[in-house]
Amino acid sequence: MAKSIDEYLRTQFMPHIWCPGCGHGIVLNALLRAVARLDLPKDQVCVVSGIGCASRAPGYLDFNTLHTTHGRAIAFATGIKLANPDLHVIVVTGDGDGAAIGGNHLIHAARRNMGVTTVMFNNSIYGMTNGQYSPLTPSGMFAATAPYGNVERNFDMCELVRASGANYVARATVAQARQLSTYIERAIENPGFAFVEAVGSCPTYFGRRNKLGSSLQMLETLKKNSVTAAAAAKLDPAELRGKIIIGEFYRGDAPGYIELYDGVIERAKEAAGK
Amino acid sequence: MSIRVAKTGNEAVAEGMRQINPDVVAAYPITPQTEIVQIFSSFVANGKVDTEFVTVESEHSAMSATVGASSAGARAMTATSANGLALMWEIVYIAASMRLPIVMPVVNRALSGPINIHCDHSDTMGARDAGWVQIFSENAQEAYDNLLQAVRIAEDKNVLLPVMVTMDGFIISHAMEVMHLLEDEKVRKWVGEYVPENPLLDVDNPVTVGPLDLYDWNMEHKRQQAEAMIQAKPVILEVAKDYAKLSGREYGLFEEYMLDDAEIAIVVLGSTAGTAKEVVKALRADGVKAGLLKVRVFRPFPAREIAAALGGKKAIAVMDRSDSFNAVSGPVFAEVRSAMYGVENAPKIVDYIYGIGGRDVTMDHIKSVYDDLAKIVKTGQVERALTYLGIRE
Ligand SMILES: Cc1ncc(C[n+]2csc(CCOP(=O)(O)OP(=O)(O)O)c2C)c(N)n1
Numbered sequence: 001m002a003k004s005i006d007e008y009l010r011t012q013f014m015p016h017i018w019c020p021g022c023g024h025g026i027v028l029n030a031l032l033r034a035v036a037r038l039d040l041p042k043d044q045v046c047v048v049s050g051i052g053c054a055s056r057a058p059g060y061l062d063f064n065t066l067h068t069t070h071g072r073a074i075a076f077a078t079g080i081k082l083a084n085p086d087l088h089v090i091v092v093t094g095d096g097d098g099a100a101i102g103g104n105h106l107i108h109a110a111r112r113n114m115g116v117t118t119v120m121f122n123n124s125i126y127g128m129t130n131g132q133y134s135p136l137t138p139s140g141m142f143a144a145t146a147p148y149g150n151v152e153r154n155f156d157m158c159e160l161v162r163a164s165g166a167n168y169v170a171r172a173t174v175a176q177a178r179q180l181s182t183y184i185e186r187a188i189e190n191p192g193f194a195f196v197e198a199v200g201s202c203p204t205y206f207g208r209r210n211k212l213g214s215s216l217q218m219l220e221t222l223k224k225n226s227v228t229a230a231a232a233a234k235l236d237p238a239e240l241r242g243k244i245i246i247g248e249f250y251r252g253d254a255p256g257y258i259e260l261y262d263g264v265i266e267r268a269k270e271a272a273g274k
Numbered sequence: 275m276s277i278r279v280a281k282t283g284n285e286a287v288a289e290g291m292r293q294i295n296p297d298v299v300a301a302y303p304i305t306p307q308t309e310i311v312q313i314f315s316s317f318v319a320n321g322k323v324d325t326e327f328v329t330v331e332s333e334h335s336a337m338s339a340t341v342g343a344s345s346a347g348a349r350a351m352t353a354t355s356a357n358g359l360a361l362m363w364e365i366v367y368i369a370a371s372m373r374l375p376i377v378m379p380v381v382n383r384a385l386s387g388p389i390n391i392h393c394d395h396s397d398t399m400g401a402r403d404a405g406w407v408q409i410f411s412e413n414a415q416e417a418y419d420n421l422l423q424a425v426r427i428a429e430d431k432n433v434l435l436p437v438m439v440t441m442d443g444f445i446i447s448h449a450m451e452v453m454h455l456l457e458d459e460k461v462r463k464w465v466g467e468y469v470p471e472n473p474l475l476d477v478d479n480p481v482t483v484g485p486l487d488l489y490d491w492n493m494e495h496k497r498q499q500a501e502a503m504i505q506a507k508p509v510i511l512e513v514a515k516d517y518a519k520l521s522g523r524e525y526g527l528f529e530e531y532m533l534d535d536a537e538i539a540i541v542v543l544g545s546t547a548g549t550a551k552e553v554v555k556a557l558r559a560d561g562v563k564a565g566l567l568k569v570r571v572f573r574p575f576p577a578r579e580i581a582a583a584l585g586g587k588k589a590i591a592v593m594d595r596s597d598s599f600n601a602v603s604g605p606v607f608a609e610v611r612s613a614m615y616g617v618e619n620a621p622k623i624v625d626y627i628y629g630i631g632g633r634d635v636t637m638d639h640i641k642s643v644y645d646d647l648a649k650i651v652k653t654g655q656v657e658r659a660l661t662y663l664g665i666r667e
Contacts, residue, residue: 051357051389069357069386070304071332100331101302101361129303132312135331144312145329147319152329 003039005032010062017056021207021215023200026174027121028057030181030198031090037185046087048077050102052094052128053202054121071102074109077116085258088188091118095136096126099155103135106195110164113192115256119184120157120195123202131205138242142209157197162250167192169250173199175223176246183248192256199244276454276521283414283446286453287353287379287439288313290421292323293461294377297348297468300328300339304358305391306443307381311353333358337365344374345483347473349425351376355443356383356397363401369436370405371499372484375428375468376436378406379421382544382595383443384631392632393443395543396596399605405499407437407506408573410543415453417441419523420570422456425465426513432505434471442545444632456521464520503574510571527576529568530583532558536565538647539584541610542593543569546628546635550593553640564644569606577613584614587621589647595629603627603660622650628663639664 009032018024035045045063049055051070058065064087068076073091081089091098098106098120109116125143126132133143133150136157140149162169168190172180180198187194199222201207203215212218222244229247232240281289288310291299299318301311318327326343330336336352343350354362359380369376384390385397398408407427411417417439424437441447456464472481487495507527514525529547532554533539542550547568557564567583569576584590592611594604602608607625614620626643629635643663650656 067389070361103331126303129305129308130312132303132308132329145315147316 003036005029005036008032008035008042008062010060013060016060018053019204021201021203021218022053023123023174023202023219024054024057024121026177027054027119027180027198027200028060030177031092031119031184032061033181034185034188038188040088040188044086044088045090046077046080047090047092048073048080049092050094050097052097052126054092054094054123054127055097057092071097071100072105073097074102074105074116074118078105078109078114081115081258082261085115089116090188091116093118093120094127095120095122095124096134099135099157106161107164110161110166110193110195112257113165113167113254115191115193115258117184117187117190117194118196119187120197121200122157122197123200123206125202125206127202127205131202131209137206141206144205144209158195158249161195165193166195166250167252167254167256168194168248170195170248171197171199171244172246173222173226173244174201175219175226179246186248186251190251191259192252192254276456278452279455280450280452281414281455282309282448282450283411283417283441284309284381284448285313286414286418286455287421287441288317289455290418291351292317293456293458294349294351294422294425294465295323295462296325296351298326298328298340298343298350299352300330300336300343300350301352301354302330302333302336302358304333304355306383306447307353307355307358307379309447310379310381333361334365337362337369340376340378341365341369341372341374344369344376345372345474347470347475349468350374351378353379353381355381356385359397359401360385366401366404366406368484371495373434373499373502374436375425375434377421377424377428378436378438379417380438380440381443381447382440390631391443393445393545394595394630394632395440398438398440399596401438402573402605405435405503406573407433407435407503407510407571409437409439409571410569411439411441411446412545412547412568413453414441414446414449414451415523416570417446418453418455419517419521419525422461422465423510423513423517423525426516427506427510429468430509430513431471433502433509435502435506440544445545454521460520464517507571507574507576525570527571527579528583529570531566531568533565533567533583535563537563537588538590538644538651539565539567539587540591540593540640540643540647541567541569541580541584541606543572543606544595546593546595546640549635549637550640553637553644556637557641557644562644562648572606575609575613577609580610581613581617584610584621585617586619589622589624589650591643591647592623592625593643594625594627597627597630622656624650624656624658625660626663627660633664635663
């Protein structure tokens with residue numbers, strides 16, 4: 001049996017800030033279960049976050065943790081990984097944090113195949129600042145800054161990160177907590193850049209404004225709207241409208257940045273005759 | 275003639291923005307500023323303004339889009355707080371050096387780290403040398419009044435500089451108070467149409483904006499920028515005079531409160547002035563000759579005028595709501611003491627760093643500052659040049 005996740009929590013800092021019914025807790029739970037199954041020593045894990053409701057998670061975690069600035073977690077994490085490549089560096093980010101203000105760091109970390117695991121808590125909204133639309137708010141949905149519906153198109157983060165060169169890309173919703181946890185586990189094991197989009201729910205801002213019902217109903221909706229990548233491949237775009245495609249989109253084994261960098265060190269040593 | 279309402283600082287500023295009806299607003303949410311732009315975005319959505327509203331993906335983009343719009347010839351605005359202002363940094367300097375009359379409300383919040391969302395002045399004080407006019411507000415009424423005046427100041431042909439209008443985060447931005455709005459029509463007429471001088475959109479007269487400017491002319495351009503800030507001072511006073519005709523509310527570079535015959539006084543910015551005035555009243559009732567000087571315009575810094583107002587006092591305390599970490603004092607103290615240099619009968623002058631990260635400042639705290647000043651006058655001795663007010667040490 002896997003270890004209990006309790007030892008990873010700083011319970012002295014609870015209760016946490018998340019609203020009742022918020023999906024962030026389920027994502028955090030999935031992350032901790034993945035760490036527990038991998039049986040990683042606490043001191044070998046470093047969790048880094050930006051700013052937002054999701055980014056508050058590390059405050060409750062008994063690992064090495066670093067709470068940084070809005071959008072910059074991956075840049076900080078890159079520095080940590082390079083300074084101590086033995087650490088399992090995990091970034092916790094929101095859809096605003098990671099896809100808007102910090103989007104540049106995300107694609108470049110993927111391009112470098114930096115050995116960092118990124119878990120994006122996608123609640124489709126800027127939660128912490130009261131519900132403005134984010135680059136992951138689906139078109140047409142309502143937000144504080146879109147009282148008549150969002151005219152902008154939303155990113156498909158998994159496609160973006162995959163195209164940028166990441167080694168591992170997967171998506172699950174909080175209605176598939178076990179699957180989500182398995183993906184995070186595989187992401188942590190991958191030596192390159194690994195990205196898991198966890199589609200959750202923000203009943204307070206996104207749910208209320210879009211009349212999506214209770215948090216339980218929102219969970220049901222996530223479940224109902226989820227389509228596996230295999231099933232999605234057989235559907236046409238019209239049938240896929242409003243659906244969330246879940247699954248592992250890419251599992252590669254290209255050498256990660258650390259391995260390549262070690263190679264440079266070896267070559268430089270040889271050239272210097274050491 | 276004016277409309278009496280109960281509004282928070284954020285609501286008041288959003289109303290002001292609606293009345294100004296800028297051509298372009300580009301912004302990114304950040305506590306405690308978020309509400310201003312959020313309320314404004316509903317005005318946009320409901321057709322109450324003609325503004326193009328851009329929901330950018332960061333403050334760096336917000337200031338960039340604002341600079342772009344302003345160069346094109348639009349009246350452009352944004353708003354922010356703390357880390358948002360810090361992220362704008364690069365473009366904040368560009369806006370000033372390109373002489374773009376952008377107006378930006380900044381809701382003061384402690385700059386990280388440690389992470390904090392409450393009020394101090396570290397954000398705007400950090401930007402004090404960026405080349406923007408900086409106007410501080412004591413309450414929602416002043417934030418609104420300063421915002422409207424900022425447009426006229428920024429766009430004055432002798433100035434053409436961006437203006438930051440600040441208010442204290444939460445203390446003003448989120449607290450409701452009774453205030454007076456002016457009628458929409460009146461404001462629109464008073465603020466007027468913006469007529470840009472060399473807009474990019476004037477395609478018949480093409481111009482280049484922001485090109486490389488090395489040692490040949492750079493210094494002359496920076497000198498012109500400095501001159502604009504010098505010119506801003508009389509313009510700020512003219513605009514205030516004209517605004518008084520419109521609103522009945524008078525503003526100067528600073529406010530003197532029972533300062534004339536005062537022997538001891540404090541210099542303060544923002545909402546704390548309100549608290550301090552109550553203390554002054556109480557002290558006066560006890561026969562203590564206490565006074566107050568509230569700095570409204572911090573850039574350009576009214577050095578000569580402040581020196582004249584404080585000369586002849588016996589002891590002065592400067593209240594700094596941010597630290598300079600220069601191992602000497604906070605930023606306001608440095609300016610005020612420098613202004614007092616060479617003044618005959620210059621008072622003894624001490625600094626108090628207070629209210630950092632939203633630490634509450636009570637009347638008792640302010641009273642203790644006046645007590646310290648009274649002691650300095652009595653003994654002729656300054657025991658501590660810098661005090662961290664209410665600190666646990
Ligand atoms: C430079 C900067 N700009 C803006 C903010 C304000 N801010 C804090 S959290 C946040 C959005 C968070 O949304 P998301 O990343 O989706 O996370 P969630 O809160 O929904 O979990 C914003 C805009 C900030 N802290 N720093």
